Amino acid sequence: LWRMLALAEIFGELLMLKIVYQGVAGAYSHIAAQNIYPGQDYLPCETFEQAMDMVQKNLADVAVIPVENSNAGRVADVHFLLPRTGLFINGEYFLRVEHQLLGLKGAKPEEIVSASSHPQALAQCSEFLKKHKISAIARIDTAKSCQDIINFQDPSKAAIASRLAAEIYGLEILKSNIENDGNNTTRFLVMSRESQIPEDDGGRFITSCVFRVKSIPAALYKALGGFATNGINLTKLESYQVDGRFVSARFYMEIESHPARSAFQNAFDELRFFADELHMLGTYAASPFREKKYD
Secondary structure (H helix, E strand, C coil): CHHHHHHHHHHHHHHCCEEEEECCCCCHHHHHHHHHCCCCEEEEECCHHHHHHHHHCCCCCEEEEEEEECCCEECCCHHHHHHHHCCEEEEEEEEECCCEEEECCCCCHHHCCEEEECHHHHHHCHHHHHHCCCEEEECCCHHHHHHHHHHHCCCCEEEEECHHHHHHHCCEEEECCCCCCCCCEEEEEEEECCCCCCCCCCCCEEEEEEEEECCCCCHHHHHHHHHHHCCCEEEEEEEECCCCCCCCCEEEEEEECCCCCHHHHHHHHHHHHHEEEEEEEEEEECCHHHHCCCC
């Protein structure tokens, strides 16, 4: 019996997925990873690039990467990294982000003079910080800031992080839900080595890609014309420069459609005609969160 139990335990460990995220335990990416893949093996990384690289090198199965926040906008560097990793986007997840002001046990909220966190979190709590005249200190990760508070042992210093981080690092919640927006939400992408395009069942799908248009007049207008004439909705279009060149921009685009549909194929035929580069990142089911209505 004991031998059977031991084998079952080993077999169970072998079946566990390795989910990699940027940050340390208690980070919002850690929370998102737990929510998407409960009861799996969660691996922290210092940077987004390292997290994606672990999946690419088969050291992890899936990367859970934040790309944008409803209040602070897109997460820097992620769109730049997407086409370079060789990974595919196979899902999306929206996490309601609730920021807590965390300090040492016994610290008083009115005595806090500085708060450290990831730049995105600081931006999402800017109104609270300004109102209470608290200096913002940028760190690589929200939960990493909690480690700073423990190391400093200074009751005037605080961190902005999650409730989970408060539990993990033994810090006290001095103020709850200090984010600017009551609907503060971060969108995460689920990335892996293989493309896993679901079958078209007539539902809503998101397709992500990166492209660069030819350096000719009206190239972007003409490249996107096929989506208009084929009735395809563009949900996101963002430009950014690469390789230090300012000749032509690269675009990250998301549309509502599935590759099996003729409208999709016609639109992308037109895009390819006016594009120098086109990198398909993945097609995945649209999250039900997109249907959420706000007050």
